[in-house]
Amino acid sequence: MKVFIGYISLSGNTEKMAVIIKDRLAACGCEVELERLDTIETDTLKDYDLVLIGSYTWNKEELPYEAMEFYEELGQADVQGVKAACFGSDDLSYTDTYTAIDMLLKKMKGHGAYVYEETLKIHQKTTTYNQIKMCENFADQVLMWSNKRKKWRLFSRSRVLNILHYVKSASL
Template sequence: MKVFIGYVSLSGNTEKMAVIIKNRMKAAGCKVYMERLDTVEVDILKDFDLAFIGLYTWNKEDLPYEANEFNKEIEQVDFQGVKVAFFGAGDLTHTKPCAAINILSDRMKEYGFHVFEKILKIHQESSADHALIWGNKRKKWRFLSRNLVLSIQKYQKSAYL
């Protein structure tokens, strides 16, 4: 299975999460390609079986500026059925925690992406190492790649650490 991991990171937490996901997907036998979102064209997602998109939330409720061009390019190509999962860091004490993820995921749904409801969100003041600890304590990771490819919607809620 070919997996794409795209991310933008300000504090380094989202990038650390991307690296953890990359290592876990490689350990599961996947071919993994990881890039910053501001360096890729959105149509590359059509070449992958699964994409993980990681964002931080800018100014409490906005997309990071590095993701703006990626966001604009979504409407240019037919992405019907392309599978995407989201992760990110933000302030979970806000009324709309990790709002950038919600903004981009809603837009991607609008243009035909199959966006998984399960989202990994960590608090901005937490270390991304908490995501690794969380992932190692759960057997869900073993089944994550298989379930995502088979479109099994087993885990529906966001995971807050």
């Protein structure tokens, strides 16, 4: 399975989450590409079986500036049917937490991506065993969800083909 992880990180907290998720998915046999969000072309997202987007949180209802172009481009890009999940880091000392992660998820969903509704959010650094485990579990769950969707799509497709075949032979 081809996976893309795009992230932005100012002080390295979201990047660390991205690396843990990448290592976990790679250990599960995925071919994973990890890149900063501000260097990617949104149209290439549909080339992957699964896309994970990571961001830190920045001010009330605002995206970090490095994510703005990506966010704007999502409006024009073809992300129909792309399977996507979001994660990131925030700081509980702020009153508005996680807005960027939720904004990105909502935007992907609004433009036709299939989103994994649960997001992974960690306050500040990922250092403890539990926090590392949270990232690994998130990777496992997203992968399982994505595989289920794939099987369901194959199943639906073969059912449609069977029905078409039946209709065709019945009309002969």
